[in-house]
Amino acid sequence: MLKWRLNSSQLYRCYRYATINRYFLTSTGVKSVQPTPSVKPRQSSILGPEHSFALGIFNNKINIKQIFPFPDALNDESKDTVKLVLNSFGRYFDQVHDAERNDVNESLDQDAFQTFKQLGGLGLLAPEEYGGFGLLRTQYARLIELFGSHDLSFSITIGAHQSIGYKGIILFGTEQQKQKYLPLLSSGEKVAAFCLTEPTAGSDANSVKTTAVLDDDGKHYTLNGNKIWITNGGLADVMVVFAQVPRSKDDSEHTRNALTAFIVERDFGGLTSGPPEKKMGLKSSNTTSLYFDNVKIPVENVLGKEGEGFKVAMNILNNGRFALSALMTGFTRMLLSKAIQHVNQRQQFGHKLIQFQSIQEKIADMAMSHYAIETMAFLVSNNMDRGIENLQLEAAIGKIFTTETAWNCCDECIQILGGAGFMRDNHIERFMRDVRVYRIFEGATDTLKQFIASTGIRSAAKMMTQRHLAMKQSQSNSAILMDDDSLNHSASLPNGDELLEEVASPLRHSALKLVQQIEDFGSVVEHLLFKYGKSIANQQFLLTRIANASIDLYVMAAVLSRATSAINEQLPTADHEQLLATTFVAKGCERVKGNLTSIMNPESLKSFDAFSQIANEVSRNEDISTTRPIGF
Amino acid sequence: MALRVLVGCKRVIDYAVKVRVKPDKTGVVTDGVKHSINPFDEIAIEEAVRLKEKKIASEVVAISCGPKQCQETLRTALAMGADRAIHVEVPEPQSHTLEPLGVAKIFSKLAKEEDAGLIIVGKQAIDDDCNQTGQITAALLDWPQGTFASEITVEGEHMKVIREIDGGLETIKVKMPAVVSADLRLNEPRYATLPNIMKAKKKKIDVKTPADLGVDIAPRTEVLSVEDPPVRQAGSKVEDVTELVGKLKSHGFV
Numbered sequence: 107m108l109k110w111r112l113n114s115s116q117l118y119r120c121y122r123y124a125t126i127n128r129y130f131l132t133s134t135g136v137k138s139v140q141p142t143p144s145v146k147p148r149q150s151s152i153l154g155p156e157h158s159f160a161l162g163i164f165n166n167k168i169n170i171k172q173i174f175p176f177p178d179a180l181n182d183e184s185k186d187t188v189k190l191v192l193n194s195f196g197r198y199f200d201q202v203h204d205a206e207r208n209d210v211n212e213s214l215d216q217d218a219f220q221t222f223k224q225l226g227g228l229g230l231l232a233p234e235e236y237g238g239f240g241l242l243r244t245q246y247a248r249l250i251e252l253f254g255s256h257d258l259s260f261s262i263t264i265g266a267h268q269s270i271g272y273k274g275i276i277l278f279g280t281e282q283q284k285q286k287y288l289p290l291l292s293s294g295e296k297v298a299a300f301c302l303t304e305p306t307a308g309s310d311a312n313s314v315k316t317t318a319v320l321d322d323d324g325k326h327y328t329l330n331g332n333k334i335w336i337t338n339g340g341l342a343d344v345m346v347v348f349a350q351v352p353r354s355k356d357d358s359e360h361t362r363n364a365l366t367a368f369i370v371e372r373d374f375g376g377l378t379s380g381p382p383e384k385k386m387g388l389k390s391s392n393t394t395s396l397y398f399d400n401v402k403i404p405v406e407n408v409l410g411k412e413g414e415g416f417k418v419a420m421n422i423l424n425n426g427r428f429a430l431s432a433l434m435t436g437f438t439r440m441l442l443s444k445a446i447q448h449v450n451q452r453q454q455f456g457h458k459l460i461q462f463q464s465i466q467e468k469i470a471d472m473a474m475s476h477y478a479i480e481t482m483a484f485l486v487s488n489n490m491d492r493g494i495e496n497l498q499l500e501a502a503i504g505k506i507f508t509t510e511t512a513w514n515c516c517d518e519c520i521q522i523l524g525g526a527g528f529m530r531d532n533h534i535e536r537f538m539r540d541v542r543v544y545r546i547f548e549g550a551t552d553t554l555k556q557f558i559a560s561t562g563i564r565s566a567a568k569m570m571t572q573r574h575l576a577m578k579q580s581q582s583n584s585a586i587l588m589d590d591d592s593l594n595h596s597a598s599l600p601n602g603d604e605l606l607e608e609v610a611s612p613l614r615h616s617a618l619k620l621v622q623q624i625e626d627f628g629s630v631v632e633h634l635l636f637k638y639g640k641s642i643a644n645q646q647f648l649l650t651r652i653a654n655a656s657i658d659l660y661v662m663a664a665v666l667s668r669a670t671s672a673i674n675e676q677l678p679t680a681d682h683e684q685l686l687a688t689t690f691v692a693k694g695c696e697r698v699k700g701n702l703t704s705i706m707n708p709e710s711l712k713s714f715d716a717f718s719q720i721a722n723e724v725s726r727n728e729d730i731s732t733t734r735p736i737g738f
Numbered sequence: 739m740a741l742r743v744l745v746g747c748k749r750v751i752d753y754a755v756k757v758r759v760k761p762d763k764t765g766v767v768t769d770g771v772k773h774s775i776n777p778f779d780e781i782a783i784e785e786a787v788r789l790k791e792k793k794i795a796s797e798v799v800a801i802s803c804g805p806k807q808c809q810e811t812l813r814t815a816l817a818m819g820a821d822r823a824i825h826v827e828v829p830e831p832q833s834h835t836l837e838p839l840g841v842a843k844i845f846s847k848l849a850k851e852e853d854a855g856l857i858i859v860g861k862q863a864i865d866d867d868c869n870q871t872g873q874i875t876a877a878l879l880d881w882p883q884g885t886f887a888s889e890i891t892v893e894g895e896h897m898k899v900i901r902e903i904d905g906g907l908e909t910i911k912v913k914m915p916a917v918v919s920a921d922l923r924l925n926e927p928r929y930a931t932l933p934n935i936m937k938a939k940k941k942k943i944d945v946k947t948p949a950d951l952g953v954d955i956a957p958r959t960e961v962l963s964v965e966d967p968p969v970r971q972a973g974s975k976v977e978d979v980t981e982l983v984g985k986l987k988s989h990g991f992v
Binding site: 187194197221225226678 | 769770774809810813814817929930931932933935936938939
C-alpha cells in the first residue's frame with residue numbers, strides 16, 4: 107500500500123472533501139428501462155457516468171457522446187403508436203376536457219376523468235404485462251407535451267398517480283407487488299399517491315418524522331405520523347409512504363432511523379385524509395394532508411428494502427423529472443402560439459405589435475426558450491430510453507431550466523398580451539397560477555442547484571485527488587508508464603476538438619464560444635477547490651452561481667446538438683433552428699460569463715458577505731431595519 | 739349473414755391545419771404538415787364497426803390508397819375496430835394526381851376480390867371536396883347507392899337509407915350489395931382508446947399496388963394552378979334602398 111505524504115494542504119482538503127458523507131449521492135442513478143424491441147439497439151459504449159457531459163465540465167472534460175448526435179431512440183413503430191395516441195388524447199382535450207371549469211369548481215369533472223381512464227390515460231407507463239401500455243420515456247414525453255399545453259393542473263393529478271406515484275412500484279416492486287397493484291392502478295380503478303412531504307420535511311427528505319415500527323411478531327409495521335400537501339391524498343387508495351423505521355441494537359438512546367418506503371393501502375385502516383387544500387393554482391388537483399393512526403402495514407409491502415427509502419425517493423423523483431420538462435415544452439408552445447397570434451393582429455400607435463423591437467425581443471426570447479426547453483425534455487427522455495443510467499445531474503438540470511424558463515415565458519406572455527393577459531377569459535392567468543408551484547415541488551430549484559454544484563465539485567475534488575495520488579505513485583516508481591490521460595492533462599484545458607468536429611459548420615463559431623466558457627468554468631471550479639477545500643460545501647453564494655453556469659453550459663451543448671441534427675438532416679426548419687441555436691448560445695455565454703465573474707470578482711465576494719449581513723440583521727431584528735422617510 | 743363491409747379511408751391534411759399554397763402554385767404544402775383520417779371516412783368506419791357490433795356485419799376491412807404514410811390512417815381505423823386493412827400503395831408524387839375515378843376502380847376491384855356486400859365511404863374528402871368516389875364506385879359495380887346517409891338500417895337483403903338533401907331528409911330503400919356515402923350526422927365516431935390501439939398493432943395490413951389489381955389510375959385531369967382565394971375586399975355601407983339600387987345598377991348587377 108502506497109503511503110503518501112501530503113505536500114499541499116490544499117490538496118489534502120480536496121481529498122477530505124471528496125470522502126465526506128455523501129448526503130445526496132450514493133447510488134441514486136436513474137433506473138434503467140429493460141431493453142424492448144421498440145428502442146433502437148443501445149450503444150453500450152456511452153452509457154457510463156464517465157461520459158456524462160454535465161459531470162465532465164467540472165473536471166475539465168468535454169464529453170459529448172451522450173449529447174452528439176442528438177439521440178433518437180424510438181423506432182418508426184413506436185413513433186406511429188405515439189401519433190395514434192396523440193390523436194385520441196388530442197380529441198379528448200378538445201372536446202371533453204374543460205380545464206377552466208375544473209379550475210373554477212376547484213374539482214375534477216368525474217365524467218371526463220372516466221373517459222380519460224377509458225382512453226388508457228392512467229396506465230401509460232406500467233409495463234404491458236401488468237395491464238399498462240409500457241410507453242417509453244420519449245413516447246410518454248411527446249404525449250404529455252400535449253397535456254401540458256391544455257391543463258397543467260390535471261397533468262399533476264395524473265403525474266402524481268403514475269409518473270411518481272406507482273412509478274415506485276414499477277422501479278422497486280417485487281413481482282408480487284407489481285401483480286397485485288399495477289393492473290388496478292393502470293386501469294384507474296385505484297389511484298396512487300407519492301407521500302413524502304411533512305411539516306418538518308420538505309427539501310430535507312431525511313427529516314421525515316412519520317414512523318413505522320416493526321411489530322414483535324415480525325409480520326406488520328405500525329405506521330404513525332402525518333404527511334402534508336399530498337397530491338391525490340383524498341382520492342388515492344394506494345400510496346407510497348416514506349417513514350422512519352427506528353433501529354436500535356439495544357435499548358440505548360442512540361436509535362438510528364432507516365428511512366423506508368412502504369406501499370400503504372387506504373383499506374389497511376387508520377388512514378384518514380384531510381380536507382382539500384385551498385391553493386393558488388392546481389385547483390382541480392386534490393391536495394390533502396394524510397394522518398396515519400396505527401396503520402398496520404404487512405411486511406410484504408416494504409418497497410425496496412428497509413433503509414433504502416431515500417434511494418427509492420430520489421430514484422422515483424429522478425425518473426419523473428423528464429416528464430416535467432415535457433409538460434413545460436407543451437406549455438411554452440401554447441404560450442408562444444398565443445403571443446404570436448396577438449402580436450400579429452394587435453395594433454397600437456399605428457403599427458402591429460410585431461413591428462416594435464421591444465416586442466420582437468420578447469418574442470425571440472420566448473422562441474429560444476421553447477426551443478431549449480423542448481431540446482432538454484427530449485434529450486433526457488431519449489437518453490433514458492437509450493439505457494443511460496446515471497442521469498441525476500441531467501434530470502435536475504432539465505427540471506430547473508425548464509420550469510424556471512417556462513415561468514419567465516409565462517410572465518412575458520402575459521406582458522405581451524397586456525391587459526388581456528390578465529383576464530380570466532384568455533386562460534393564461536390560470537396557467538400562471540398552476541405553473542408557479544412547478545419551481546417548488548419535485549425538487550425545489552434552489553435545493554437542486556446546490557445538489558448539482560456540490561455533486562459536480564465533489565467529483566472534481568475526487569479526480570484531482572486521484573491525479574495527485576497517481577503522480578505521487580509514478581514519482582516513486584519511474585518504471586510506470588505515464589500514459590494515463592489524467593496525468594498528462596494535469597490541470598489542463600478541456601479538449602474541445604470533438605465538439606468542434608461534431609457541430610455542423612455554421613455552428614462552429616458558437617461551439618468555440620461554448621468551449622471557451624467551459625474552459626473558464628473548469629478553471630473556476632479548480633480555483634474554488636484550492637481556495638476553500640471542504641468548506642466549499644457551505645458557500646452557497648458561489649455554488650448557486652456554479653450551478654447556474656453548469657445549467658447554461660449543458661443546455662447550450664444540447665441546443666447545438668439539436669440544431670446540428672436539423673442542419674445535417676436538411677430539415678425545412680434548419681435555418682431557423684440555426685438562428686435560434688446561435689442566438690441562444692450567444693446569450694447563454696454572456697450569462698455564464700456573468701456568473702463566473704461574480705465568483706471571481708473580489709467586489710462580488712464583498713457583496714455576498716453583505717447579503718449575509720443584511721439577512722442576519724433583519725433576522726435578528728425580526729423586522730425591516732430601516733426608518734421610514736417621514737420618520738413614522 | 740356473412741356481410742363483409744369495405745370502408746374507404748383517405749389520408750388528408752388535418753382539418754385544423756392552416757393550409758398554405760406552394761410557391762410554385764402546383765399544389766399545397768404537404769411536407770411536414772399534420773395529416774389525419776378524413777373526418778367523413780372516420781364516420782364511415784364507425785358505422786361499419788357498429789354494424790359488426792350489432793352482428794349484422796361479419797368483417798370490416800379498411801382500405802386506403804396512397805403513400806406509405808396511409809398505414810397510419812389504417813392503424814387508426816384498426817384501432818376503432820376494423821378487423822384488417824388493405825393499403826393500396828401509390829407513392830408520391832403520383833398519389834397527388836390520384837382521382838376519384840382511379841380510387842373507384844380500385845374499390846370496385848377489391849369489392850369483387852373480397853366478395854363485399856357493402857361499401858361505405860365518406861361523402862367527400864376535405865382536401866378536394868370531390869364527392870364522387872362513392873357514386874362512381876356504385877356505377878362501376880352496377881350497385882345501388884345511398885349517398886349523404888344520415889342513417890342506415892339493414893333489413894335482410896335491403897337497406898333503408900335516410901339521406902340528407904337540400905329539402906330535408908329523404909328515405910330510400912336499396913337492395914344490397916350497395917354503396918353508402920356517410921354524411922356528418924350519421925354517427926359520432928368513437929375515440930381510439932390505448933387498449934384498442936395496442937390490440938390494433940396485431941391486426942393485419944395487406945399491401946397491394948394498382949398494378950396488382952390491374953387498375954389504371956392515370957389522371958384524366960391536369961391541375962393548372964392552385965392559388966389562394968382572393969383577399970376579401972372591404973364592403974361599403976349604404977344609407978338607404980335607393981342608394982343600394984343605384985350601386986347595384988352602376989356595378990352592372992341589375
